[in-house]
Amino acid sequence: MPNYDLYVRTQSRRTKYPRRLNLPSVEAAHEVALRLARILVEGRSCWEGLAIAACDDFTVEAADETGQIVLTVPGRWMWAHLVQAQVRSSHNRPRA
Template sequence: MPHYDLYVRTQSRRTKYPRRLNLPSVEAAHEVALRLARILVEGRSSWEGVAFAACDDFTVEAADEAGQIVLTVPGRWMWAHLVQTQVSSSHDGSRT
């Protein structure tokens, strides 16, 4: 099974997620990167050193076994997606 490393990148630094992930595909790595970005945007991370990512100005990167970046998830996109989802869900149950 392929190994992937996740990184959170801001303008000033790049921080490696402490665990290497054994995932079956790049698509699976993308799902994990999306979840990590969502956690960071929501400010729910207990991962020391990533409080800087509580804003939308970060990118989650996944690197393959060779160290090549195979995908990125921009925090700005995740932030906009979460805001849109929250607005949509607040309107779903409010009609009478």
């Protein structure tokens, strides 16, 4: 299985996720990158130094074994996606 490294890039720095991920495909790496972006946007990160990701100005990048970036997940997109999901779920709640 291929190995992937994840990075969170902001305007001022690029931080590598501490572990290399052994995943079956780039699609699997994409799912993990989406999950990481969601965690950062929701502000649940305990990854030191990434509390800045509470704002939407970051990108999660996945690099293959050669170091080439194979996909990116922009925080701005994830933030908009989560806000839309919250609006949809609040419209679907039964009223008291």
